[in-house]
Amino acid sequence: MAESNIEWTELTWNPTTGCSKVTAGCKFCYAETMSNRLFLMGTEKYKNNFKLTLHPDTLEDPYHWKKPKVVFVNSMSDLFHKDVPLAYLKRVFKVMNENPRHTFQVLTKRADILFQYHRELNWTPNIWMGVSVEDDRVQDRISFLKRTGAKVKFLSIEPLIGPLKKMNFNGIDWIIVGGESGPKARPVKKEWIIDIKKECSKSKVAFFFKQWGKKQFNPDPGDPTIGTNHPDHAKGGCSLNGKVYRNFPKRKLKLT
Numbered sequence: 001m002a003e004s005n006i007e008w009t010e011l012t013w014n015p016t017t018g019c020s021k022v023t024a025g026c027k028f029c030y031a032e033t034m035s036n037r038l039f040l041m042g043t044e045k046y047k048n049n050f051k052l053t054l055h056p057d058t059l060e061d062p063y064h065w066k067k068p069k070v071v072f073v074n075s076m077s078d079l080f081h082k083d084v085p086l087a088y089l090k091r092v093f094k095v096m097n098e099n100p101r102h103t104f105q106v107l108t109k110r111a112d113i114l115f116q117y118h119r120e121l122n123w124t125p126n127i128w129m130g131v132s133v134e135d136d137r138v139q140d141r142i143s144f145l146k147r148t149g150a151k152v153k154f155l156s157i158e159p160l161i162g163p164l165k166k167m168n169f170n171g172i173d174w175i176i177v178g179g180e181s182g183p184k185a186r187p188v189k190k191e192w193i194i195d196i197k198k199e200c201s202k203s204k205v206a207f208f209f210k211q212w213g214k215k216q217f218n219p220d221p222g223d224p225t226i227g228t229n230h231p232d233h234a235k236g237g238c239s240l241n242g243k244v245y246r247n248f249p250k251r252k253l254k255l256t
Contacts, residue, residue, distance in 0.1 A: 004072060007210055007234060007246065008176055009105055012075040015059060015092050017045060018052040019078050022109050025134030025159060028182050031076045052083045059095050068101040080108040086117060097124045107132060107156055111144035118148040128174075128249075130154040135162030146171045152249055158210060159185070163192045169203040173249040179213030181235040188217050193240060206247040212236030 004012045019031065031050075038046040045055065062071070073079060079092065096104045107130040108114050114129070123129075129150035131141040134157070145153050152173050157164070159180030169175065177196055179188030193209065200207040211234035212218040215226055223237035224230050225244060232244045 004075070006072060006075070007238075008208055008248075009072040010070040011065075012072045013058065013061060013104075014045075014055065014074055014076045015095075016052060016054050016074055016077040016079065016081070016084055016088075018048060018050045018076070019081060020052070023134065023138055024161060025109065025132055025138070027186075028159075028180065028184055030182070033182075035076060052077065052081055054084070054088055056088070056091070059091060062095055062099045062102055065099075065102060068103070070103045071105065073104050073106045078108050078110060079106055080110040080113040080117070082110070082113060086120060089117065090120065093121050093127070096127050097122050100124060100126050102126060103128065105130065105154075109138075109141070111141035115144040115147060118150075121149070123149040123151055125151045128152040128154055130156050130174075130176075132156045132158070133164070134159055136165050137162075139164065139167075142168070142172070154249070157196060159213065160188050160192055160196075161186045163189075164196060167196065167199045169199055169205045172203070172205050174206045174208065174247075175200055176208045176210055178210035179217050179236060181211065181213040185213050185217075188213060190219050190240075197240070197245070206249045207245050208247055209238055209240050209245045210234060211238050 002012050004010060035046050035050040039049040103126050105128045109132045111131045129148060131145045133139060133141055133155050154174035155172060156176045158176060158178035160177055177193055180186050197207050214236045218237045223239040225232045225234060225239050226237035232238060238244055
């Protein structure tokens with residue numbers, strides 16, 4: 001467990017680490033970069049660097065968190081990676097099932113495996129299930145997600161590297177949008193974000209704009225959230241037409 005500076009969660013919990021690239025959204029994977037750094041530092045948990053590794057010793061951790069937490073599960077991996085055994089996946093879900101005071105946010109790019117396994121899993125209301133959608137080429141992940149038994153469904157449209165066409169967000173509870181960050185970040189365009197926001201309004205989906213990613217992507221150079229001292233600071237700023245959008249599903253109050 002680690003405190004997180006990700007704007008839409010509080011803690012990260014990694015019962016697995018390591019992954020492998022599957023689509024364009026993985027090109028500049030922050031987790032791979034972080035893993036390599038921790039490997040070079042000699043951190044025991046990352047002795048295998050970015051090779052998928054199970055960490056059953058972490059499964060007891062949520063039982064010891066006294067206060068309710070919002071937890072991003074596997075910030076350094078993908079719980080639905082093809083090399084994660086179903087039996088281990090069920091163990092992780094059992095932990096989440098048995099800790100209803102915590103909200104667990106699970107995110108995957110492997111929506112096909114999620115759908116393959118979803119009937120084998122216990123979808124208690126405290127498990128939010130999301131898929132990553134970086135551009136129009138992977139919108140099929142949304143269809144897989146919609147057909148699962150998850151009570152709260154969300155999309156992480158980050159890094160947004162291309163427009164989304166013929167969007168249908170019916171059945172989705174929450175959408176996070178963000179531009180890519182880092183030295184080789186691919187640009188995001190305002191019209192792509194506005195189109196998503198309009199569709200969220202149409203479908204009554206909570207909209208969370210996380211970041212522009214880099215200052216040069218932000219069309220408003222005077223955006224106050226670019227400044228590191230601003231309470232809503234994000235990489236490249238996070239103001240959209242002069243307003244900050246950090247909405248959560250109705251099932252969850254805004255983080256404080």
